[in-house]
Amino acid sequence: MHQVQLTAYAYLFRQLTDELEAGLEIRSLIKTKVPKIEYHRYAARTDSHFRRFFQIVRQYLDDLDRADFVYRPGFGCTMCDFRDGPCVAALA
Numbered sequence: 001m002h003q004v005q006l007t008a009y010a011y012l013f014r015q016l017t018d019e020l021e022a023g024l025e026i027r028s029l030i031k032t033k034v035p036k037i038e039y040h041r042y043a044a045r046t047d048s049h050f051r052r053f054f055q056i057v058r059q060y061l062d063d064l065d066r067a068d069f070v071y072r073p074g075f076g077c078t079m080c081d082f083r084d085g086p087c088v089a090a091l092a
Ligand code: SF4
Pocket: 071, 072, 073, 074, 076, 077, 078, 080, 081, 082, 083, 084, 087, 088
């Protein structure tokens, strides 16, 4: 679920520091009666993570160049103004 996000962060980290990340972590605030934080840890990214990541980026840029809209649902859809209108209409 977080693969693209984590791989993008790892790539930027490596570019900025010239070092490999020791690992990756997603921290989620859980809104229970007594709020708590959940930690999800992942290993450093591999070549295959970066291959998949740049395939996605390349495809996205190609779609933009062709002015194609390709539905890519994700977490951002929950906060998107287009989720009940133009986005759904584009799929029809
Ligand atoms: S609902 Fe918004 S964020 Fe989700 S795919 Fe459509 S345009 Fe993109």
